[in-house]
Amino acid sequence: MNLTAGAAAAAAGITALDTVSYLDMVVRGRPASEVPAEAADELAERAGIDLGHGEKADSRRTGLGALLGYTAGLGVGVLYGLLPGDRRPALPLAAFGLTVAAMAAGDIPLAAAGATDPRRWDATSWISDILPHLAYGLTTAVVYDRLTRPRGRPGRRWRRR
Template sequence: MDTTRHGGAEQGVGDAARRLTESTANLVRQDVDRVREAVEALADRTGVSVPGGREERGNRISGLGPLLGLAAGLGVGLGRGIGVLTGVAGGPPTRTGACVAAVSAAAAALAASDGPMAALGISDPKEWEPADWAADIVPHRAYGAATAVLHGLRRSCR
């Protein structure tokens, strides 16, 4: 067995995994920084101060960030639910309907999370790299798919 050839392949896979891990960690750090900036900008613009000492305030800002994402997701889900109840959104539970529901929910979630960041001047999606878009689109597509599945389950239980 030629260990040189296999060692080179292992080295290549190891390097690729390391680069992927480093780039993913960098994207997560950037996202956390953007969310902190959003919380601080919203607090400044609304005239609400986040209380506490330096460390305590930082922890509170870090905790409020995920709540903004949760609020965006709940808002999109609520909007979709109201649309279904009023007949504006929805339709027969077909594959096409599920795909449209998934894409529309994902697009709404993207707009609900990225729109305020752009409006606050924290992030400009026009300047994003493909890796930034991929890191942003994947979780929103998962959200859209879950929304469509739940909508389909609700319709099939009638």
């Protein structure tokens, strides 16, 4: 178990996810998603927290939405770090599992808050969700492997040790 390596790998994964998301915005000229802010607003309301009104409230919603995403990404990495070393899958399977876990950790709370409904997404929306999470999963798996690999030992590329 290595919680620190899991958190550090997840931080790298979050950076990759954000980079791919912002590149998508640049390439397609799409605006930032309002979904995280809407979910943050719903969750704050359910918790009895008043975010206020006007521009400051909008900024609080946006910031809280981003923080919820970071919390989900870090949580997935920390949970991955809890896996015993002999139970950790080969790198490609780890990357896939981390991708799916990050999508679930990010999308399920948004859907539960009523901010989005993945059943109604078109292909472009799915691709816009999958690609950043895939970047997260790959990056988190590779960085975790590099951080926890015994010195002088080659990395696990395609096979289990």
